[in-house]
Amino acid sequence: MNQLIPTFDFHRVLVAPWTDSFGSYIWVVAMGFLVTMACGLVGNYLILRRMALVGDAISHSVLPGLAIAFLVANSRSSLAMFLGALVAGIVTTIVIETIHKKSRVKQDAAIGIAFSSLFAIGVILISVYASKVDLDQECVLYGEIGFVPLETFARLGNITLGPPSVVRMAIVALLTVLLIVLFYKELLVSSFDPGLAFSLGINATVVHYVLMGWLSVVVVSAFESVGAILVIAMLILPGATASLLSYRFPVIMLLTVAHAAVSSLLGLHLAIWLECSVAGAMVVMATALFVLAWFFSPGQGLIRRWIKARLTEPEVVPSDAPLTGK
Amino acid sequence: MRPLSQQGSSRVIRPRLGPSVLHPLCSIFYLLLPAAAHAARIGDISDTNVWEQALRFFTFQDPSVRYALLGSMLLGVVCGLLGSFIVVRKMALVGDALSHAVLPGVALGFLWNMTKDPFAIFIGATIAGLIGTTVVGLIKQTTRLKEDTALGMVLAAFFSVGICLVTMIQRLPTGNKSGIDKFLFGQAAAISAQDIKLMSVVTVLVIVAILLFYKEFLVTSFDSGFARASGFPVQLIHHGLMLLLAFAVVIALQAVGVVLVSAMLITPAAAAYLLTDRMHRMLWLAALFGMIAGAVGAFLSFLGNNLPTGPFMVLGATAVFGFAFLLGPRHGVLVRWWQQRSRARRIQRENTLKSIYHVLEGRDFQGEGVSLRELAERRRETIEDARRQAAELRHHDLATLHEDGNLVFLTPAGWQRACAIVRNHRLWELYLTNAAQIAADHVHDDAEKIEHVLGEEVVRELERRLEYATKDPHGRSIPGLADMQKGMAPGRSDELVGYGKRL
Numbered sequence: 001m002n003q004l005i006p007t008f009d010f011h012r013v014l015v016a017p018w019t020d021s022f023g024s025y026i027w028v029v030a031m032g033f034l035v036t037m038a039c040g041l042v043g044n045y046l047i048l049r050r051m052a053l054v055g056d057a058i059s060h061s062v063l064p065g066l067a068i069a070f071l072v073a074n075s076r077s078s079l080a081m082f083l084g085a086l087v088a089g090i091v092t093t094i095v096i097e098t099i100h101k102k103s104r105v106k107q108d109a110a111i112g113i114a115f116s117s118l119f120a121i122g123v124i125l126i127s128v129y130a131s132k133v134d135l136d137q138e139c140v141l142y143g144e145i146g147f148v149p150l151e152t153f154a155r156l157g158n159i160t161l162g163p164p165s166v167v168r169m170a171i172v173a174l175l176t177v178l179l180i181v182l183f184y185k186e187l188l189v190s191s192f193d194p195g196l197a198f199s200l201g202i203n204a205t206v207v208h209y210v211l212m213g214w215l216s217v218v219v220v221s222a223f224e225s226v227g228a229i230l231v232i233a234m235l236i237l238p239g240a241t242a243s244l245l246s247y248r249f250p251v252i253m254l255l256t257v258a259h260a261a262v263s264s265l266l267g268l269h270l271a272i273w274l275e276c277s278v279a280g281a282m283v284v285m286a287t288a289l290f291v292l293a294w295f296f297s298p299g300q301g302l303i304r305r306w307i308k309a310r311l312t313e314p315e316v317v318p319s320d321a322p323l324t325g326k
Numbered sequence: 327m328r329p330l331s332q333q334g335s336s337r338v339i340r341p342r343l344g345p346s347v348l349h350p351l352c353s354i355f356y357l358l359l360p361a362a363a364h365a366a367r368i369g370d371i372s373d374t375n376v377w378e379q380a381l382r383f384f385t386f387q388d389p390s391v392r393y394a395l396l397g398s399m400l401l402g403v404v405c406g407l408l409g410s411f412i413v414v415r416k417m418a419l420v421g422d423a424l425s426h427a428v429l430p431g432v433a434l435g436f437l438w439n440m441t442k443d444p445f446a447i448f449i450g451a452t453i454a455g456l457i458g459t460t461v462v463g464l465i466k467q468t469t470r471l472k473e474d475t476a477l478g479m480v481l482a483a484f485f486s487v488g489i490c491l492v493t494m495i496q497r498l499p500t501g502n503k504s505g506i507d508k509f510l511f512g513q514a515a516a517i518s519a520q521d522i523k524l525m526s527v528v529t530v531l532v533i534v535a536i537l538l539f540y541k542e543f544l545v546t547s548f549d550s551g552f553a554r555a556s557g558f559p560v561q562l563i564h565h566g567l568m569l570l571l572a573f574a575v576v577i578a579l580q581a582v583g584v585v586l587v588s589a590m591l592i593t594p595a596a597a598a599y600l601l602t603d604r605m606h607r608m609l610w611l612a613a614l615f616g617m618i619a620g621a622v623g624a625f626l627s628f629l630g631n632n633l634p635t636g637p638f639m640v641l642g643a644t645a646v647f648g649f650a651f652l653l654g655p656r657h658g659v660l661v662r663w664w665q666q667r668s669r670a671r672r673i674q675r676e677n678t679l680k681s682i683y684h685v686l687e688g689r690d691f692q693g694e695g696v697s698l699r700e701l702a703e704r705r706r707e708t709i710e711d712a713r714r715q716a717a718e719l720r721h722h723d724l725a726t727l728h729e730d731g732n733l734v735f736l737t738p739a740g741w742q743r744a745c746a747i748v749r750n751h752r753l754w755e756l757y758l759t760n761a762a763q764i765a766a767d768h769v770h771d772d773a774e775k776i777e778h779v780l781g782e783e784v785v786r787e788l789e790r791r792l793e794y795a796t797k798d799p800h801g802r803s804i805p806g807l808a809d810m811q812k813g814m815a816p817g818r819s820d821e822l823v824g825y826g827k828r829l
Contacts, residue, residue: 005494047471052478053419060585102659103651109418109596116589117644120637123511127633229426229585230489233482240475277493283486290479294469302468 006275013273024149025268031148031166032264032282035222038173039231040238040256041180042218044249045211047239048191052232053108054096057115058212059219059231061092063122066220071129078168081220089216092118093209119228143227143279146271165224172221179214180253187211188249226279233283237290238263244293244300263289383628391628393522394514394581398620398639400525401578402590404532406616408574409595410608411567415547418596419474420459422588423481424568425575427458429488429584432509433495440498444520448576455572458484488584512583512636514624525577532570536609543567544605581620583636593643594619597650600657619643673778675722678715679744680751680777681705682725682736687802695733745805746785750777752798753788759799760792766799 017025046055065088066081073080092114099110151163161167180187190197190207197204222231242255267282274281295302383391412421431454435447458480465476492510508516517525536543545553546563554560571591578587598611623639652660681704685696688704702712716734719725724740727733736744751773758769780788798804 047475050472050474052472052474053422056422056478056481099651103600103657105596105599106413106416106418108416109413109592109599112418112422112588112592113596113644113647116586116593116640120586120589120640120644123634123637124641127637128630229485230482232478233486236475236478236482240471240479243471244469271490274490274494275497276490280486280489280493283482284490287479287483287486290483294465300469305468 006273008273013269017268017272027149027163027166028145028278029264029268030162031145031169031225032267032278033261034166034169034173035145035225036234036238036260036264036282036286037257038169038176038218039222039234040242040260041176041253042211042215043235044239044242044252044256045187045191046215046235047243052236053111054093054212055215055219055235056232057096057111058089058092058216059223059235060115060228061118061122062088062216062220062223063228064088064118064125065091065122065216066223067122067125067129071125082217085216085220085223086213088118089212089219090209093212143223143225143230143277145225145282146278148225169221169225172218176214176218183207226282230279230283233286237283237286241286241290241293244290244297247299259286259289380625380629383625390515390517391624393517393519394624394628394635395621397517397522397525398514398581398624398635399617400522400529400620401574401581402594402616402618402620402639403613404525404529404574404616405578405587405590406594406598406612406614407532407536407609408567408571409591409593409616410598410605410612411543411547412571412591413595413599414605414608418592419477419588420462420568421571421575421591423462423477424455424459424571425579425584425587425591426481426488427484428452428455428572428575428579429485429509430454430491431488432579432584433488433491436495437491444518444524444580447579448524451576451579452569452572454484455575456568459568459572485584508583509579510583510585511634512579512581512586512639514581514627514635517580521577521580528573528577532574535566535570539563539566540606547605581624581635582639583634586636586640589640589643590616590619593640593647597643597647600647600650600654615643615646619646671718674715675718675724676743676747676778678705678719679724679736679740680747682734682740683744683748695728695735698732698734701734742810745810747777749805749810750780750785752802752804753785753792754780755800756792756795756798756804757788769799 043052043055046052062085065084065086067084069080069084072084095114095118096107096110099105099113100107105113148163148165151165153160153162153164186197186202186207189200190202190204194204197207219231219235222234226234238256238259239252241259242252245255246252263286264282266285266288268278270276270285271278271281293301296304298304382388383395409421412418428451431450431452432447433450434454435450436442438446438450462473462476462480465471465479466473469476471479542553542558542563545556545558546560550560553563574591575587578590582590594615595608595612597615598608601611602608619639619642622642622645623635623637626638626642627633627635650658652658655661678701681701682696685700685704698709698712698716701716702709705712705715713731716725716727716731719734719740720727723737724743725737726735728735754773754776755766755769758764758772759766794806796804796806
């Protein structure tokens with residue numbers, strides 16, 4: 001037990017990251033924040049469209065796209081990676097739609113079939129071409145966010161920017177914010193009311209595929225740091241937590257960003273304490289925040305509901321009243 | 327947790343699933359036991375020729391091969407059977423969430439006594455899976471989040487806890503060699519005799535449960551409202567199914583891995599769903615497909631060195647699904663495409679025949695042949711189109727072509743078909759005007775469609791109801807059975823011979 005859970009050393013866990021090794025940990029937190037924010041913002045639309053599990057599917061199925069991009073381009077260039085992921089993401093969407101529309105298999109089963117097959121192809125490619133593909137199974141599963149500070153820092157002229165993956169993620173996150181600001185109305189309307197969107201002349205299919213394409217870009221840039229499976233947490237947890245705290249969509253978006261910041265910060269400390277996977281710990285903290293919101297949300301929390309149920313007059317149901325609901 | 331020694335845990339666990347229970351159920355697997363002592367792991371085999379490996383696989387001399395194959399097939403059967411129910415219940419992704427949610431349970435089961443004790447892991451994983459599905463239900467009930475979000479969150483949250491635990495275990499001095507990471511992608515080669523025992527117990531349990539509660543599972547899967555009204559304990563059956571599902575996921579972990587177990591639940595069952603409309607046949611097929619996928623996965627991963635089993639198994643299942651999707655006799659995409667194409671061509675042919683009939687009728691059945699020009703004018707098409715259609719008729723022995731293909735003569739079969747189509751059309755028009763009181767100028771389009779699908783029995787019934795009328799609402803003759811069989815124009819049997827030829 002002692003070996004498993006190291007003793008909680010206040011200085012080591014909470015102080016040292018910000019004093020002695022500030023230069024490396026700040027990048028881990030920054031990376032975690034950027035990944036969670038970009039994913040969380042896109043994820044909000046997935047939640048609204050009830051497509052959370054399509055996000056799960058795409059996060060799995062970018063893997064073969066990445067592996068093939070590595071094999072074809074023979075390098076770890078960002079462009080090849082993004083292209084591979086984009087193609088894989090779109091292919092997944094098309095495969096799901098095809099199976100769903102052309103046969104009587106329902107959408108949930110179609111999602112399950114599509115992503116598991118593509119993911120299986122990816123894993124096989126990685127294990128067969130292990131020497132050629134610069135990815136390993138652990139990286140696929142829970143990423144290497146802890147290795148971010150070890151990269152050679154990117155430079156622009158004389159200015160040292162930071163680790164290349166953080167810079168890349170920052171660009172993706174900025175673009176995500178930009179896209180959402182520019183197409184706020186289109187995204188919102190087509191998510192809430194496809195009929196209204198159609199009558200306003202918004203092409204819902206184009207919006208759908210753009211969203212899926214951008215989702216694959218975000219997922220692939222998050223892939224290296226958090227792996228294929230934890231991405232789904234980054235996609236859903238911030239938005240789900242935020243939507244328990246507010247009904248207003250702009251507020252939900254801001255809360256998503258706040259959730260991203262808090263969970264990546266706390267996650268780092270948890271990982272330092274327990275000496276475990278950093279990405280895993282960040283998701284654990286994100287989950288903890290969700291549980292807090294679930295219980296203590298001022299408007300919709302469990303405790304609030306309980307109090308409301310206690311305060312309202314207990315309803316007397318006549319014994320011969322018809323049963324409703326459950 | 328360490329003080330609990332191996333003895334302690336075996337004292338706790340064994341009585342539940344002790345040999346007394348196992349003996350009668352799986353005595354066959356005991357036959358395999360003596361060889362287990364020097365079982366080589368598949369992963370230990372160094373680089374050898376693929377064909378040698380294949381030969382080794384099929385001779386089954388290697389006990390680890392037998393365990394891997396047997397285990398993969400057993401899990402395929404269990405996953406196929408239970409997967410059928412979750413696919414028809416539209417709960418496919420519950421299986422996905424459940425399979426990810428078991429990971430912390432696997433890790434805790436491992437921590438119980440720091441070995442891969444199948445029973446401890448089994449119990450830990452089952453509990454974790456059940457907690458996961460319960461939390462999904464709670465989130466759905468008490469928040470405004472929808473099911474997909476709840477599933478995704480539980481999946482990710484439990485999986486992240488599991489990942490933290492696994493990375494912590496791997497940090498331990500004993501943990502690194504534990505092989506707990508094999509639970510992520512599966513290694514059928516790591517299946518031991520003990521695992522096989524556990525798997526066969528679960529298989530028997532699942533089969534018995536399905537046999538005993540087939541009706542209950544069936545009714546609650548397809549019509550839960552009816553089931554509730556008939557007094558079935560719907561919730562209880564749901565939880566029972568979840569429990570069995572957790573069992574299935576847990577025994578599949580070793581070979582398929584946490585990440586891809588859901589595919590073994592969904593894909594074989596979905597393939598079976600495409601091939602049959604009967605639940606019991608779907609169960610048989612899904613079990614068979616699961617078994618095939620399991621065997622294929624075990625075989626392919628054996629060929630290479632240290633390849634994971636799970637992905638190959640999943641691809642095997644996907645291949646089966648692909649075949650069913652494309653070539654399934656009733657719902658296959660290619661099959662349906664072919665059927666639609668041949669139906670469209672038949673309708674095209676029949677329309678050409680009808681036009682020829684109309685041309686003949688237009689000149690009172692004078693002269694036998696119909697020129698391409700007449701046909702093209704009638705159909706308002708180019709000569710080339712008419713030529714192509716005439717060739718198509720000839721290809722099907724419905725017409726012969728003369729004078730360099732410019733003159734079309736119907737064969738007896740072609741004449742009959744043409745009469746039948748025109749008859750169907752006019753009968754239907756008459757029926758619509760008489761029985762459905764539709765205006766005579768509104769019935770043509772409907773008749774254009776129905777003429778190609780009316781069967782002989784329906785036609786006889788229509789004729790009877792219309793009292794063997796001979797004129798359609800537009801005043802034209804309806805060709806009768808006699809006209810068709812004599813090969814003569816309607817109402818002219820005394821003057822005409824052949825297809826519109828005068829005596």
